[in-house]
Amino acid sequence: MKETCSAQVPEWRELWYGSLGALPPREPSFNNTREDVVAQLGSLAFLHCPVRHLGERGVSWVRRRDWHIISSGVLMYTNDERFQVLHSEGSDDWILQIKYVQKRDNGTYECQVSTAGGTLSRLVSLWVAVPEAFILGAGEHHVDAGSTLSLVCIIDKSPVPPQYVFWYHNARMINYDAARGVTVRTETVRASADLDPADPGAKTQSTLSVRAAEPRHSGNYSCRAPNTEPAHILVYVSEGSDKMAATLSRNASAAPLPLGAVVILTAVAMATRVMKSLASP
Incomplete structure (x- = not known):
């Protein structure tokens, strides 16, 4: 009885794997819900693009403002060294990292995957917070x-x-x-x-x-x-007089006072200085 079972197992496995091989490859998929990312000026920003069943296909990042292709897979197509794609082996996430975020980085970015049925895309909006x-x-x-x-x-x-x-x-x-x-x-x-x-x-x-x-x-x-x-x-x-002189100078720079007012304020300031000098030992 044991010999019969052991003889059937390889045949069963062959049929099982054969049926799996006949199945068509699964198409890539990801949550295409738009995402908002807030990063402070000068900090790091991480834009995520999780893709399932990617297979041998590649993920591209595009800046929507000027439709500039930033990356394809882990290859970069920008001279701006602040941009980098992070991807760990076995992970579904393709992360666009931006170092030292600047005001000009504010905007929408799109990750794309080409399939037989067309291009799949996911939008990520980066908001640069300026304190x-x-x-x-x-x-x-x-x-x-x-x-x-x-x-x-x-x-x-x-x-x-x-x-x-x-x-x-x-x-x-x-x-x-x-x-x-x-x-x-x-x-x-x-x-x-x-x-x-x-x-x-x-x-x-x-x-x-x-x-x-x-x-x-x-x-x-x-x-x-x-x-x-x-x-x-x-x-x-x-x-005392210093405070009055500061007020006089400030008013004169903003809007000239009438000559009579200037003479009176100046006289008062001088009198105050004389009184202080006489009162001091």
């Missing part, structure tokens, strides 16, 4: 000498919190000037969906404080984060 920085307040900030100078910078529209936020006074970075009374506190805060339903994500807030500000602390202040346009604000630290 924005702004300092709370107007374009200039006035503070009295001896008081605390406080500035708040918000980094918005950043999918990933920045690794650092640096503050500059004119051209000098001052984050670590603790000996000069400078402190910087940076934290990530979550916006309330009730306040901004369109953007309930995280924001980075950096606060600069200068204790006992002096006139030498006047100037241009800016906050800067990676891959973010810096924000600027002009700071005036003044007292």
